Amino acid sequence: MSFVAVVLFLAACASQPRVPETGMAITGATIYASPQAEPQPGGTILIGGGQILAVGPADKVRIPDGYTQLDAKGQFAVAGYWNSHTHLVGEGMTDPVGATDEVLAAYFTRAYLKHGFTTILDLASETSIAMMVSERIEASAISAPRILTAGSPFYPPDGTPIYARPIYEAYGLPSAEIVDAASAVERLEAQADAGVRLVKLFTGAIVGEPVGVLPMDGADVRVLTDAAHRKGLPVFAHPTDTAGLNVAVKNGVDILAHAAPLAGSWDSDTASALAAKGIGLTPTLRLFDVFPHPSTPVDLAVSQAAALHEAGGDILFGTDAGFSPEYEPQGEWALMSRFMDWREILASMTTVPARRLGEAGQRGEIVPGEAADIVLLLADPAQDYRNLGAVAHVLKDGRLVFSAD
Numbered sequence: 481m482s483f484v485a486v487v488l489f490l491a492a493c494a495s496q497p498r499v500p501e502t503g504m505a506i507t508g509a510t511i512y513a514s515p516q517a518e519p520q521p522g523g524t525i526l527i528g529g530g531q532i533l534a535v536g537p538a539d540k541v542r543i544p545d546g547y548t549q550l551d552a553k554g555q556f557a558v559a560g561y562w563n564s565h566t567h568l569v570g571e572g573m574t575d576p577v578g579a580t581d582e583v584l585a586a587y588f589t590r591a592y593l594k595h596g597f598t599t600i601l602d603l604a605s606e607t608s609i610a611m612m613v614s615e616r617i618e619a620s621a622i623s624a625p626r627i628l629t630a631g632s633p634f635y636p637p638d639g640t641p642i643y644a645r646p647i648y649e650a651y652g653l654p655s656a657e658i659v660d661a662a663s664a665v666e667r668l669e670a671q672a673d674a675g676v677r678l679v680k681l682f683t684g685a686i687v688g689e690p691v692g693v694l695p696m697d698g699a700d701v702r703v704l705t706d707a708a709h710r711k712g713l714p715v716f717a718h719p720t721d722t723a724g725l726n727v728a729v730k731n732g733v734d735i736l737a738h739a740a741p742l743a744g745s746w747d748s749d750t751a752s753a754l755a756a757k758g759i760g761l762t763p764t765l766r767l768f769d770v771f772p773h774p775s776t777p778v779d780l781a782v783s784q785a786a787a788l789h790e791a792g793g794d795i796l797f798g799t800d801a802g803f804s805p806e807y808e809p810q811g812e813w814a815l816m817s818r819f820m821d822w823r824e825i826l827a828s829m830t831t832v833p834a835r836r837l838g839e840a841g842q843r844g845e846i847v848p849g850e851a852a853d854i855v856l857l858l859a860d861p862a863q864d865y866r867n868l869g870a871v872a873h874v875l876k877d878g879r880l881v882f883s884a885d
Contacts, residue, residue, distance in 0.1 A: 503528030504878065505543040508553030509856060511535060514845040515827035519862070525557060527852040530877040534848055550880070552856050555872055558826060559844050560598030560853030562833040563809070565737055565762045565798025568605040568613060568627070581622050584613070588624035591807045593882040596871045598853040599626045599843070601798070601833070603716055603737055604680050606653050607631030607671050614675075623881040628677040628837060630716065632656045634664060634704060636696040639685035658700055665707045672711040677837065679708040681733065683717045684724020684740075693742070695723040698731050705732035714836060716762075719743070735760040735796065735836065739781035741768065751787035760794035760836055761785060765815035767800050778815065786819035794836060795820065797828040810869055822865035829868075852878035 504527045511523040513535060524541040526534040534541045543549065592600055602610055610629035617624045635641070635657045640648060648655065658664045668679060681704060683696045705715045709732070716735045717728035721742035728736065736759060746754070754761075763785040768778040789795050797816070801807045816825050834844030843851045854875045859867035874882040 499533060499544055500528035501544075501546060503533070503544070503547045504550060504875075504880075505541075505547050506550045506552050506557065506854070506856070507538065507543075508551055509555050509557040510860070511557045511846055512826075512861075513847055514559070515823045515831055519556075519860075522553075523557070525846060525852075525854065527854075527875070527878040530852055530879075532846060532848050532850050532852050535846055550856075550873065552873070554858075556857040556860050556867075557846060558855050558857065558861065558868075559830045559846055559850075560855055560874065560876060561596040561797070561809075561829040561868075562599040562601070562844075563592065563597045563625075563798055563801065563829075564601045564735075564796040564833045565603050565764055565800050566592075566600045567800070567802030568602050568610055568629070569802035581620050584617070585623045588617075588622070589882060591801065592625045593623060593874050593876075594871060594884070595807070595809050595869065596855040596874055597625050598855075598874065598876045598881075599628065599833070601678065601837075602627055602629040603678075603798075603800075604630055604633040606651075607674055607676065611675055621879075625876065629675075630678045630680040631671045631674065631676040632667070633680040633682060633718075634658055634668070634696075634700075635682045635685050636694050636700070639682060639687055639694045639696070641682065641686050642688040643686070658696075661700055661703045664700065664704060668704060668707050669711065672708075672713060677713065679704065679713050679715045680737065681705075681715060681717050681728070682724075683728040683733070684720030685718070686720060693721045693724060695721075695727050698727045701727055701731035701733070705734075712838065714838075729754065729757065729759060734758065735762060735794075737762055737764070737798075738767070738800075739763040739765065739784045741776040741778075741780040741784070743784075745780060746784045746787040748787065748791065751784075751791035751793065754788055755791040755793035758794075759788075760796055760832075761788050762796040762798035763816075764798050764800045764804075764812075766806060766811040767804055769811065769815075770804050770806055782815055782818055785816070789819055789824075794832050795824075795828050796833050796836065797825070808869075810866065813865055813868065817865050822861045822868065825865055826861065826868065852876075858884075 506525040717733040719725040856873040858870040
């Protein structure tokens with residue numbers, strides 16, 4: 481062999497990814513590699529080092545010696561789900577130092593893992609508590625989803641929502657109200673440096689009578705969205721009504737954290753304008769059933785989400801779990817199914833949030849090189865969207881964190 485040939489051979493060897501000595505192979509499953517992919521019956525998913533190493537037919541994927549095997553014959557593999565609107569409220573959340581690993585694992589398993597959620601977005605909590613919980617989960621390998629947090633939200637001056645005030649008082653939490661633009665930006669940058677992954681603005685804060693809904697000043701929205709974008713963070717807005725919606729949209733927010741029935745119906749022009757600006761929506765439709773009010777009918781919330789979806793806007797799945805007492809996703813899916821098919825619902829829990837949070841190509845699909853966040857289902861979601869809830873096993877970063885046995 482010539483010197484040049486030897487060099488080329490060594491370079492080719494060096495370019496091949498190193499297969500970890502230990503790992504797992506999921507065998508026999510029908511694989512939906514992405515929401516739009518055709519099913520791959522009887523496939524094998526090879527996992528090592530927390531990543532997906534190979535995906536394909538059994539005769540095309542060699543399982544290294546020493547790899548454990550998970551027989552998933554008759555099951556259906558999809559990427560791990562994202563819940564894009566939650567809050568860290570629950571057993572152990574207000575005192576993560578004092579809570580045992582078992583308490584935290586039990587809470588997160590019951591609330592999220594058993595439903596297939598491997599990533600949750602915490603859309604408002606106290607920054608230090610959220611980061612402490614997230615870091616402890618990773619350090620102690622607690623069975624729990626990944627937490628991407630907004631940390632402390634931003635309220636308008638004198639705009640702490642009426643339902644949040646008792647929480648701030650009970651736990652002595654620092655105010656999250658904006659005092660002035662400069663200090664608000666300083667806090668946002670400090671939260672970004674602490675590790676938050678998104679920003680939450682209450683552009684329409686429910687403060688109670690006589691004001692009702694207090695909108696955030698447009699200049700404050702703009703300076704905070706600009707600061708967030710400089711840090712590479714998406715901005716979620718709690719709009720509530722027309723004024724809160726308009727000030728959010730006009731000043732650069734990325735995703736609406738709720739539908740806004742108080743803002744009325746969205747015609748095709750309104751929805752197209754939102755979609756053209758790249759505005760996404762986590763509609764939290766079931767919330768309007770759980771907390772019904774004549775002024776916020778769930779059918780109007782559904783029509784807004786449907787209009788944006790029809791216009792090509794992004795819909796992200798979210799339940800407001802933590803604020804809402806309902807953690808099961810089936811109610812939200814049922815409302816989404818009025819205007820989305822099972823593939824689109826799956827996309828709202830996988831590829832769409834991964835892209836909007838800057839993780840396209842890292843999570844959201846079952847393809848080599850992505851994180852091994854995988855849900856194994858007992859029934860085919862193509863037959864019925866409700867089968868997305870027939871969870872048999874959940875893997876996060878290649879580790880089995882839930883089994884329904």
